[in-house]
Amino acid sequence: MSSLVQPLLSLERLAKTYPNGTAALRGIDLTVRSGTVHGLLGANGAGKSTLIRILCGATHASAGRILWRGAPVQWSHPAQARAAGIATVHQQIPLVGSLSVRENVFLGRSGWARSGRKERRRLSRLMGQIGYHLPPDIPVAALAIGERQMVGILQALAADAQLIVMDEPTASLAAPERRIVHRAIRRLAGEGCAVLLVTHFLDEVLALTDALTVLRDGAAVVSSDTAAVDEAAIATAIAGRPIHRAARPTARAGADVAAEIVGLRSPGRLAPCTFRVRGGEVLGIAGFLGSGRSELLQAIFGADRSALGVVRVSGRAVPRFPVAAVRAGIALVPEDRASQALVPGLPLWQNITLAHLGRLSRWGVFPRRGLERAAAAAAVRRLLIKTPDLDTAVGDLSGGNAQKVSIARWLCGPTRLLLLDEPTAGIDIGAKTEILDQVRELSAAGVAVILVDSQLKLLLEEADRILVMREGAIVAERMAAETDEQELIRLAAGAPGAGPQGQRH
Numbered sequence: 001m002s003s004l005v006q007p008l009l010s011l012e013r014l015a016k017t018y019p020n021g022t023a024a025l026r027g028i029d030l031t032v033r034s035g036t037v038h039g040l041l042g043a044n045g046a047g048k049s050t051l052i053r054i055l056c057g058a059t060h061a062s063a064g065r066i067l068w069r070g071a072p073v074q075w076s077h078p079a080q081a082r083a084a085g086i087a088t089v090h091q092q093i094p095l096v097g098s099l100s101v102r103e104n105v106f107l108g109r110s111g112w113a114r115s116g117r118k119e120r121r122r123l124s125r126l127m128g129q130i131g132y133h134l135p136p137d138i139p140v141a142a143l144a145i146g147e148r149q150m151v152g153i154l155q156a157l158a159a160d161a162q163l164i165v166m167d168e169p170t171a172s173l174a175a176p177e178r179r180i181v182h183r184a185i186r187r188l189a190g191e192g193c194a195v196l197l198v199t200h201f202l203d204e205v206l207a208l209t210d211a212l213t214v215l216r217d218g219a220a221v222v223s224s225d226t227a228a229v230d231e232a233a234i235a236t237a238i239a240g241r242p243i244h245r246a247a248r249p250t251a252r253a254g255a256d257v258a259a260e261i262v263g264l265r266s267p268g269r270l271a272p273c274t275f276r277v278r279g280g281e282v283l284g285i286a287g288f289l290g291s292g293r294s295e296l297l298q299a300i301f302g303a304d305r306s307a308l309g310v311v312r313v314s315g316r317a318v319p320r321f322p323v324a325a326v327r328a329g330i331a332l333v334p335e336d337r338a339s340q341a342l343v344p345g346l347p348l349w350q351n352i353t354l355a356h357l358g359r360l361s362r363w364g365v366f367p368r369r370g371l372e373r374a375a376a377a378a379a380v381r382r383l384l385i386k387t388p389d390l391d392t393a394v395g396d397l398s399g400g401n402a403q404k405v406s407i408a409r410w411l412c413g414p415t416r417l418l419l420l421d422e423p424t425a426g427i428d429i430g431a432k433t434e435i436l437d438q439v440r441e442l443s444a445a446g447v448a449v450i451l452v453d454s455q456l457k458l459l460l461e462e463a464d465r466i467l468v469m470r471e472g473a474i475v476a477e478r479m480a481a482e483t484d485e486q487e488l489i490r491l492a493a494g495a496p497g498a499g500p501q502g503q504r505h
Contacts, residue, residue: 039212044398097141258448264309284463329416344395400431
């Protein structure tokens with residue numbers, strides 16, 4: 001990377017210490033140049049979110065300087081940062097669900113004719129530039145989480161920013177959508193814009209960025225041109241130790257059928273789906289954004305009340321509502337943990353035991369706090385959840401630890417079928433390894449697992465068998481050891497000659 005490229009943003013000894021004494025940033029130096037992509041990496045809790053909040057004017061640094069185009073600045077409000085030319089695509093995108101895609105993309109903009117004609121023309125051009133199209137008038141609440149991510153990216157592009165901060169922009173996207181975002185990032189850099197990219201995908205870092213900074217415990221432990229490092233060195237810098245995986249157990253041949261799904265369907269969401277999963281088996285679900293992967297898990301769990309068909313666990317039909325699913329041993333870790341899995345204001349121990357109050361209460365009515373706290377403490381130890389204490393609000397935990405809480409909830413009861421929807425999205429490599437190792441332990445103990453993940457490489461590594469979905473239907477089945485990413489992409493895309501669905505149970 002040429003040193004002649006003008007620095008757009010420079011951070012000099014930037015520090016942030018909170019009133020309780022927590023040092024979130026410890027003297028960070030970082031330079032982002034126009035026309036480049038700069039990777040910002042680190043474990044959950046390393047300080048990335050604090051740095052972003054300072055850059056976008058949501059909080060103040062305790063010490064150090066921000067230089068914007070060579071001049072010192074200190075923004076007291078996000079509107080000032082936006083006016084200066086900084087746009088942020090947050091991991092949890094602050095969109096208005098009741099408003100349309102068009103209204104969200106241009107939210108807060110002034111000077112537009114509110115008839116919407118100018119907005120429609122500009123939105124069409126923006127979607128054409130990134131090669132991704134959404135109906136402009138559909139409410140954002142009706143979109144999948146990955147589609148909402150694309151709305152957030154369009155919103156940032158509409159701001160004509162000189163620096164776009166992207167916080168995990170591809171965390172919930174399948175391979176084709178990830179490529180669309182990658183093209184958009186490259187286009188932005190090619191036009192002279194700078195991108196500060198926060199991501200946990202190391203292949204993405206190596207493919208897209210010109211330079212990178214790794215944070216650990218609030219300090220910058222690596223600042224380098226990307227060409228000078230490799231994936232192993234980055235992973236070690238993030239975790240502070242070499243990363244090793246536990247051996248994956250092989251699904252036991254002849255194991256009993258743990259769950260059977262027969263003709264499960266939902267109007268406008270799912271075509272009839274029929275398959276079985278055995279105890280100790282990890283069944284992967286592959287497919288592009290909008291293929292029906294999440295809808296399938298929601299229907300199995302009974303959260304889609306319009307769904308029809310039969311779900312059997314250990315040979316017994318499960319009534320079509322979540323309470324019955326939990327009683328039958330079905331557990332769901334949803335894609336959107338913030339709104340569907342966790343209660344941010346409740347303490348960690350109550351979030352963990354929430355689904356099992358009947359079993360942990362006297363006569364199923366009177367709560368037994370001692371039992372609840374003991375069960376929560378055991379789950380915290382098992383999943384290595386980093387928290388000051390059991391009374392910490394789950395909303396105060398890092399993303400990786402919050403995700404562990406959503407999984408720990410199901411360690412308190414007799415889970416027979418574990419449904420995991422994007423369990424590693426937006427978390428660092430250390431937490432990801434710990435979560436996947438825990439999934440391996442559960443499958444080794446006989447729990448059946450259905451795993452949805454946009455990373456096909458991860459599915460191939462973790463699953464025994466993979467079902468491929470397209471347009472709400474299961475279109476193919478493959479043994480993980482007998483396929484590869486290219487074939488799964490062809491099957492998910494409906495490419496000619498990709499092969500019919502196999503029926504191997």
